[in-house]
Amino acid sequence: MTSPETADGRTTVVVITHDRRDQLLGTLDRLAGLPERPPVIVVDNASTDGTPEAVAAHHPAVSVLAAGGNLGACARNLGVRHARTPYVAFSDDDSWWEPGALARAADLLDRHPRLGLLAAGVRVGPDGPPDPLNDLLAASPLAPAADLPGPPVLGFLACAAVARREAYLQAGGYHPIFFVGGEETLLAYDLAAHGWGVCHSPDVVAVHSPVGGVRPGRPAVQLRNAALTAWLRRPLAVALRHTRRLAVRARQDPEARAALRALAGRLPVALRERRALPPAVEAAARRLDLEGAVS
Numbered sequence: 001m002t003s004p005e006t007a008d009g010r011t012t013v014v015v016i017t018h019d020r021r022d023q024l025l026g027t028l029d030r031l032a033g034l035p036e037r038p039p040v041i042v043v044d045n046a047s048t049d050g051t052p053e054a055v056a057a058h059h060p061a062v063s064v065l066a067a068g069g070n071l072g073a074c075a076r077n078l079g080v081r082h083a084r085t086p087y088v089a090f091s092d093d094d095s096w097w098e099p100g101a102l103a104r105a106a107d108l109l110d111r112h113p114r115l116g117l118l119a120a121g122v123r124v125g126p127d128g129p130p131d132p133l134n135d136l137l138a139a140s141p142l143a144p145a146a147d148l149p150g151p152p153v154l155g156f157l158a159c160a161a162v163a164r165r166e167a168y169l170q171a172g173g174y175h176p177i178f179f180v181g182g183e184e185t186l187l188a189y190d191l192a193a194h195g196w197g198v199c200h201s202p203d204v205v206a207v208h209s210p211v212g213g214v215r216p217g218r219p220a221v222q223l224r225n226a227a228l229t230a231w232l233r234r235p236l237a238v239a240l241r242h243t244r245r246l247a248v249r250a251r252q253d254p255e256a257r258a259a260l261r262a263l264a265g266r267l268p269v270a271l272r273e274r275r276a277l278p279p280a281v282e283a284a285a286r287r288l289d290l291e292g293a294v295s
Contacts, residue, residue, distance in 0.1 A: 007037035010087050010106040011162065014079030017093040018045035018070055021054050023211070024093040028059045031091065036102045038089070039063070041079040045070040072179035073158065080168050088168065092159040094209040098123075105162040105204045108149045115148055116167030116196025117188070119156030120204040128210065133157060137200035141291045142284050150199040154188040154281075154288055160206035167196040177228055177266055177273075181221035186229045192281045223249075223259035224266070231270040233277050234285065 013031055017024045024042070031040050041063045044051050052064050065082060067075040080088050087109050089102055097120075105118050122131035140151040158174075161184075171190040174183050188198050227246055230239040246263065249256035277285065 006035075008035075008103045008106060009039075010085055010110075011036065011089050011102045012039045012041060012079075012083035012085045012087075013089045013091055013097070013102075014041050014043065014076055014083065015091045015093060016043045016045060016067075016073070016075045016079070017047060017051060019047045019049045019051070020093040021047065021049045021051045023209070024051060025054060025058055027091060027093055027096050028055065028062060030096040032059065032061075033099075034097060034102065035099050038102055039083070039085065041065060041082055043067055043075040043079045045072065045075050071176065073181075073183040074174040074176040074178075076158075077173035080163075080165060080173060083165060086165055087162055088165050089162040090159055091206070092208075094211065095159040096207055098205040098207060101204045101206065102162070105201070108201060108204070109162070109164055112147060112149055112197070114195070114197045115164065115199065116171070116191045116194075117156065117161055117163045117198045118150075118204060119153055119198065119200045120160040120162065120206045121200075121202040122157055122160045123205055123207050125210050126207060128207075131157075131208065134202060138202060140200065141287055145197060145199075148197040148199040150201045152284070153198055153200050154185065154192065154284060156184050156188065156198070156200075157206075157208075158184050159208060162204065164196070167191055167194070170194050171196070175232070175273075177232075177269055178225045179221065181218050182225035182229070185226075186232060189229075189233050189277055189281060189285065192284070193278050220255040220258035220262065223256055224262045227259070227263050228266060228270050231267060232274055235276070235282070238289075 043065045045067045046069050055062055055064050065078050087106050121134045124131050137153050140153045142152040145152055171194055191198055227242040230242040246260050250260045
């Protein structure tokens with residue numbers, strides 16, 4: 001383990017959790033062993049399994065924030081506001097960073113002042129294969145930008161991202177309408193709308209455990225959130241197309257029916273907060289739609 005004198009103090013790791021005490025403790029063990037020795041903030045989404053007490057006992061240096069309820073993805077916003085470093089990396093309670101990855105990410109953010117968020121490469125398990133998402137990000141059809149260190153993207157995996165704190169806060173962080181599942185696209189849109197770059201860097205690697213699995217109901221949530229993202233930021237024709245496709249699928253798919261019902265309940269909020277993307281960002285989103293790429 002690297003001594004505190006050589007620790008890299010540029011990046012805080014923010015972890016959200018809910019009722020996964022044992023997995024979280026394993027993740028914190030791995031984060032504590034990183035050579036960068038990053039400060040770690042855990043935002044607890046109202047766990048009932050003794051998570052805060054366990055973290056205090058096993059990792060007393062870790063800050064634990066109580067979300068006050070199960071806020072889902074937007075609980076990360078609490079951690080970012082609490083952080084005092086220029087950069088913030090995100091982990092879930094079943095994911096962590098490879099040794100040296102955070103230092104590489106911070107170096108890229110130091111050298112590229114317009115870079116707002118870096119979408120890392122992902123490996124499935126400590127000795128596992130690359131996640132297929134890596135190839136999709138690397139093949140982004142968006143035009144390269146000379147002031148970014150990798151291919152521009154408008155999508156990423158939340159637990160494999162490193163953000164410039166200033167950019168994240170300016171963009172508003174994660175929207176509370178989503179809970180968890182597919183929340184990343186809106187943040188990428190909003191970062192780009194504020195002029196920040198979002199790009200993929202395969203040399204910065206996060207590891208996602210295959211053990212945690214998908215929580216029940218996640219497919220329906222992701223379908224709902226894709227449609228909500230369209231209603232929040234995309235042209236009316238795009239939002240209506242998303243909704244029509246969901247309605248057609250709902251005739252035979254129970255997950256789509258659940259998504260459609262949940263969409264109806266959240267649509268008034270989405271309409272109140274609807275805001276068009278700048279033309280250049282909408283053009284990039286359209287390009288990704290046409291290519292079927294990550295967004």
